[in-house]
Amino acid sequence: MADYKAPLRDMRFVLNEVFEVSKLWAQLPALAEVVDEDTASAILEEAGKVAAGSIAPLNRSGDEEGCSWHEGAVRTPAGFVEAYRTYAEGGWVGVGGDPEFGGMGMPKVIGAQVEELVNSANLSFGLYPMLTAGACLSILNHASEELKAQYLPNMYAGVWAGSMCLTEPHAGTDLGIIRTKAEPQADGSYKISGTKIFITGGEHDLTENIIHLVLAKLPDAPAGPKGISLFLVPKVMVNADGSLGERNALSCGSIEHKMGIKASATCVMNFDGATGWIVDAPNKGLAAMFTMMNYERLGVGIQGLALGERSYQSAVEYARERIQSRAPTGPQAKDKAADPIIVHPDVRRMLLTMKALNEGGRAFSSYVAMQLDTAKYSEDAATRKRADELVALLTPVAKAFLTDMALETTVHGQQIFGGHGFIREWGQEQLVRDCRITQIYEGTNGIQALDLVGRKVVGSGGAFYQHFADEIKAFTDSADASLAEFVNPLKDAIANLELMTSDLLERAKANPNEVGAASVEYLQVFGYTAYAYMWALMARTALAKQDQDDFYVSKLGTARFFFARLLPRIHSLTASVKAGSESLYLLDAAQF
Template sequence: MADYQAPLRDMRFVLNEVFEAPKLWQTLPVLAEAVDAETAEAILEEAGKITAGTIAPLNRSGDEEGCRWDAGQVSTPAGYPEAYRLYAEGGWVGVGGDPAYGGMGMPKVISAQVEEMMNSASLAFGLYPMLTSGACLSIHAHASEALKQKYLPNMYSGVWAGSMCLTEPHAGTDLGMIRTRAEPQADGSYKVSGTKIFITGGEHDLTENIIHLVLAKLPDAPAGSRGISLFLVPKVLVNEDGSLGTRNAVSCGSIEHKMGIQASATCVMNFDGATGWMVGEPNKGLAAMFTMMNYERLGVGIQGLATGERSYQSAIDYARERIQSRAPSGPVAQDKAADPIIVHPDVRRMLLTMKALNEGGRAFSSYVALQLDIAKFSDDAEARQRADAQVALLTPVAKAFLTDMGLEATVHGQQVFGGHGFIREWGQEQLVRDCRITQIYEGTNGIQALDLVGRKVVGSGGELYRNFADEVRGFIASAGQELAEFVEPLQAALDNLDDLTAWVLEQAKQNPNEIGAASVEYLHVFGYTAYAYMWAMMARAALGKDEVFYRSKLGTARFFFARLLPRIHSLTASVRAGSDSLYLLAAEEF
């Protein structure tokens, strides 16, 4: 596999030329003091160095060795503890954390680029700081000041890690069914008892403590999801002076044997009357958890993008060097027995598909991250409300579409290698295996599609969709004639999505099955249309600039509009076919 190199040039293009993020930061008082173009450049450069130089070399060995469980203790692969310590010492765990508690204070649009680099280097490794960051988000937003002071500094610094404990053996998507219980104690703490499964980083040897955020129910909790509370449960209890005390009643019963992400410890966690403290209000645990969901679901989408990027880098190197057969138009490499496979139309189709999906995904993930920053940092109430609405609508698209396209990209990358792509030593098969989980965890992509169509589109009566569509229409109206080749197909795609959205809204009034039947294909139509918006903006930034980078950007944009955007037509036809065909078979007829 080719050595990973952070795509810093493209990241700079997206941040500085497409979205002009430094100008936005200057309008947001908190960020104006924390970051500018030079600071962002330095952060990304350093992140590129540590991810490419320290983390990426561990990706294959970590996959082959995996994590090991022994009597409740979990060991990560060789090199992981040392690499994690270097990563933490650089401040990368807390790159987006509140400076008041020791974080770096960077906007999400910067931390999103860091996340991409980390996950391209090693998705399994990147899960440990990602889960810690997610736990910090919920603690920062909902915990008492005492808990924040006690736990956040060591979590931001990477001295302690975090985990999110939601799923139980019988309760996955339907968290209202959880059985974990929390009994109140006289001193204000709680005794938490229950079993959680699929807990990423629930136990490991990277840090001296792990801070678990656990969903549980109080004795008098109402039924269903309205009765869920959130609790902070440390692996090791923390004394009043901040030193570590005794081991809490938390144990790892086993780790899962998985298809991919072998170096990430996926744990069964047992809480046997473990001491914990409530985060937020009683029975409001899901609200506290959803504080981090928009960030984490975007983060999982970025994992899909990251694996696609790593696969592309290897595939393009291989395609330039591997010689097989002659080009259809005649020999290109006259001095060789055959031509590099990059001359062949199907190889170029796969490479360009990867490139278009990766670069479109990078722009889209950055766009959503910018909305999160505006919603969090703007002092303009209207701007915050508008950004919040965009985040609500686009988060399920970011999670599901980026990961679906990430898997497509990794499969194309494997295919470019032919038989060698199936062989372990080249690394492409690992990326396919690793990427697959991104479509499943943090809410399966089918659930994301239901969220988009059911809650966000139908649930808002189409209002959230109209806000996004109006923004795209505004861009189209402002575009000059020189952008016609990009704007005209974007306009047609938006018109199609307008009509499809109206159709779904109408059908949902008559038959509740139509929401679920339409959801996945609708999300993909939305995703391709959103990428078309991104590619039109990127084309605008690249036009008139005669450098290889910009010529490549425009050529890739033309490929996207010519070969990928037309996918919306078959997807639209599937949505309009309705739900009837899904219910033709009785259960015993399957």
């Protein structure tokens, strides 16, 4: 596999030239005090060095060795402890954390780039700080001041880690049927009992303590999701002075043997009357958890993007060097026995597909991160509300579409290597295996599609959708004639999505099956349309600067490829949505 190179030029292009994020930060006083363009650039430069120098070299060896479990203890692969210490000492675990408790205080749009860098280098490694950051977010927004002060500083510092304990053997998507119990104690604590599965980083040797956020039910809790509470349960008890005390009554029963992300410990966690403290109020656990979910689900989309970027970097290097056959138009490398495979149309199709999806995904994930920053930091109530609703709308798209496109991208990268892509030596097969989980965890992509259509589009009566549609139409209406080749197909795409949305809203009133039948294809159409908007924005910037640098020429060429070869996919997907739900119910269960 090619050495990983942080795509800093493209990140700077998206942040500084396309979105001009420094203007957003200047409008948000809380951010204006901590970040500007130079600060952000320095942070990303350093993060790129850490990712490429300390973390990326462990990707293949970590996959081959994996995590090991022995009598409840989990050991990460060789080099992980040292690399994690380097990462933590650099302050990277708390890059988006509250400065009051030792975090760096960076906006999510910067944190999103750091996440991409780390996950491109090594997804298994990146999961440990990601889960810690997510746990910190819920604690910061919902826990008592006492719990924040006691736990956040060491978590931001990477001395302690965090985990999310949601899933149970019988309860995955349907968390309302969890069985883990929380018994209140006289001192205000709770005794937590139950089993959780698929817990990323539930046990490991990277930190001296792990702070678990556990969903459980109180004895008098209402049935279903309304009866879920969230509890903070440390692996090792913390004394009043902040020192560590006795081991809590919890243990790792085993770790999973998985298709990918083998250096990330996926644990079965047993809570046997473990001591914990409630986060927020009784029966408000899902609200506290979903504070984290918008960030985490965007983060999973970024994981997919990161793997696609890593695959592309290796594939394009290989395509420039591997010689096989002659170009259709005749020999190009006349001094060699054959031409580099990058001359062949199908190889170019795959490379350009990878490039267009990666760069479109980077722009889109950054756009969503900017909405998160606006929703969090804006001092104007109407602006916060609009951003909140955009986040709600776009989060399932970011999670599902980025990861669906990532699987396509990593498979293309493997395919370009031919037989060499199927063997371990080149690393492309690992990226395909690692990528597959991104479509499954943090809510499967089918669930994300249902969330988009059922809750966010139909559930809001189309209001959330209208924010995004209106913004795109404002852009297309204001664009000058030089952008016609990008703006006209974007206009057609948003008109198609508008018609599909209104039609689906109407059909759903008469038949509830219509939402589920249309949801996956609807999300895909939405994703391609959103990418078209991103590519039109990038093309506008590149068009004005194409005489300055080949970077902008390349960007324009990729934009033209996206509109010519990828955006037309919406037509077949639209036809599937229009077909409705009837054909899904022609067979009885016994006829399958």
